[in-house]
Amino acid sequence: MSFYINNTNPNRPGPIGNSGLNGICEKTLIEVTKVFDACVSQTTESGIILPVTNFNPANPAQPLTYISAQNTEGVPAVISDLVIDRIECTPNYANVSMNITIPVTVTYRDANGVIGTGTSSITVQKSVMLFVPQPSLSPVNITANALVSSTIGAYTSENTFTITACIQIMIKVTSVVDLLVPSFGYPVVPPCQQAQTTSVCQGLADLPLYPTAITPNR
Helix, strand or coil: CCCCCCCCCCCCCCCCCCCHHHHCCEEEEEEEEEEEEEEEEEEEEEEEEEECEEEECCCCCCCCEEEEEEECCCCCCEEEEEEEEEECCEEEEEEEEEEEEEEEEEEEECCCCCEEEEEEEEEEEEEEEEECCCCCCCCCEEEEEEEEEEEEEEEEECCEEEEEEEEEEEEEEEEEEEEEEEECCCCCCCCCCCCCCCHHHHHHHCCCCCCCCCCCCC
16 A cells, blocks of 8 residues: 555545544644745747757758757756845835746757757846845745747757747745644555565564654653
């Protein structure tokens, strides 16, 4: 079994019913990334110039025919030239401006009909108003996640495409904080479907899964 397969134990992840709050047993301090504010922007940009490098396979036969471009999976967008300009009449809010550079993978077909890929990047300038908490020992971070999708473009010069792309960007104001939350305590972790207990593991089987603390008598 697992958390969700053939498991009816109440101490497991899942939806909370009408009486779910009855199981709360402690206040737990956890370290989390707290999101103070966020916004999403979606635009269609035309005339984007993409100089392409890192061809795979190398040395494609010119000219190239554009197929598509998308953000490079697993490679985050990079923020630069960040400016946080607080608004005097509402000091918890600020005009936040930045450049966001998005790594892009371009797919093309060369003159011999061989499909290949190359890398480039798109830099977008953004200026938005967000809630930005006051300075503290825990630094406030501005982060950006981006998606790029394009199937419209042309090969305009050596190793360079000019494209039209849909760009979606999520900007967040975050900070790593210690947060006190109500808790149901530790989950009961069920055995795996094919688990077997042997004499070699008997000592380990006596250990709890999670650390505990003895509550002093009052």
